[in-house]
Amino acid sequence: MEEPARQISRRALTLWRIYGMIQFAITFVVSAALIVAIVRWEWPIWIMWVAAAILVLELIFSVWLLPSLKWKRWRYEVTEQDVELQHGILLITKTLVPMVRVQHVDTEQGPLLRKFRLATISISTAATVHKIPALDEQEAEELRQSISALARVAEDDV
């Protein structure tokens, strides 16, 4: 089985970097609180070093490395017959969902996604839900319509 053809929007990368930064900011606030605690109550100093290491690692991984790896890996393809997905950084998963198995399709958009004109599409079968994150808004809308048009209710097979 070959790689599915299409990639998700380039803007997703920026968005994921921002998510990483938000996470980084939270860790930063916690670290700052820890430093206050170290000064105020004379907590052991090594706590500070651990916090610093976590901060650096987080900056490298969640802001820089993981989003780009994740973006590079994410592939999808929708044909009349099926939906194919590929994702995962260390553990790569390729998934095949036949169109006749699709029961409904949803798109969702959080405030940040909307700002970037992106949307997440989730494809539900009777037993599973598959998500394609951060697609271009318009593309997601088209995809949603074409999938729901293609998906037929297979009677009795559920």
Next chain:
Amino acid sequence: MFEPKRLHPISAVINFVKGLKDAVLPLVAIVFLNGGFTSGSIEWIPILVSAGVLLLILASGFIRWLRFTYRMEEGELRIEYGLFFRKKRYIPIDRIQSLNFSEGIFHRPFQLVKVDVETAGSSGNEKSEAELTAIRKEEAEQLEEMIHEYKQEKWTPAEEETDESSTEEVREKVYEMKMKEIILMAITSGGAGVVLSGVGVFFSQVMEALPLGAIYQEVVDWIQIGVLVVAFTAILILVIAYGISILLTIGRYANFTVFLQDNDLVITRGWLEKKQMTIPLNRIQGLRIDENLIRQPLGYASVTIISAGGSLLQSDENQLRLLPFIKKAEIAGVMRNIVEEYDLDIELSRPPKRSLPRYIIRQSWLFWLASIPTSIIFFPLGLLSLLVAAAASFLGWIGYYDAGWNISERQMTLRSRSLIKQTFIMKKHRIQAASMTQTILQKRIRLGSVRVSLKSGAGGAVAHCYYLNEETVGDMLDWYQPDQKIRR
């Protein structure tokens, strides 16, 4: 049957008993917390509270019976209930999949049954199923017949005249469990653990209540003998719990029989409490054969139906055991009479040799990792953790030999073991999604795992086979792909 009907009055009693069961622990707690046995003089407030609660439960059981009505109207089963908030639940007959009957000890003397209405609950959390606590057997049968007729009328309007033959339903017995098998199943079951923990909780409660302080001195004096007594008691409890569990299992599975009726599977079982389950054949999504570590060497297995049946009640695994305990060699023969399109007489191919280390690592790495600090911190005794890790490695090793897969034109068979050896037998058109997973390391040596999902109850069931050749998994996905010509 258009006029609203009430349930049999005995359901008020059943409601009461059920409420009592839920309330018994808090009530006991109230009594115990307020001194209970030890304080000598029992205070009257907890007693009063308990009495009040009891009265309330009794009243609510009665009122619930009084306000609960059901009727068939305009193609719907209409249930109305509730005292202050009148609740109405209308279930379209089309959505009713089957009626399951069970008879508890309250039902038996009055020829009553409890009816569970099973719906095709594709709508997840919406609770659309219903329970009729107690109605007369004839009424239940009438109800079932009405539903059946309604559906037939709707789907085959042309054959109105031939309904005489269709209402006369033929029940063909396809499987019956032997008493010997039931007993053997009870003996090898894991139910002992459940009873044991129950007894444990009970004892811990009783121990709390005993005036320990007063007898503490004697306990210290007798500590040597005490250890013996405790050990002896523990073993005794174990044996009794095991015995109870065996009796319960026998009672639950006595007279286990499977019938084929029209297009339904009907499973009846039970001795004190009789149960009848109906599973429409076209809701069957696949089969699962389980062999655990105790039963496998004896050559026994169980067969479970993966059904798209809706209710959350049905997610209780045991209810869908089609063949709870059967000689492995006999499975194929019995199943041929029940679901002929499933082929169980097949040879499975095994994963490639080079995936053996991965099987061992997958099962045991966590244990090896944990055993290092355990061994260091609790030095001599902690070394025992190495044994545990070795056992896990062994499990991984047999996991490799138990794994297997097969693909025929319309059927996929996957077998894997984590603790229980599970064989999934699935039809292509019932599989909801299939995927291949591989880590980047596995990608380098061209191994991959396959994972397919089926609809089961309100959720899904997942079948795996780990670490196959990448090409094998690729072939499986190709096989699953709706139209192969497009892409090949």
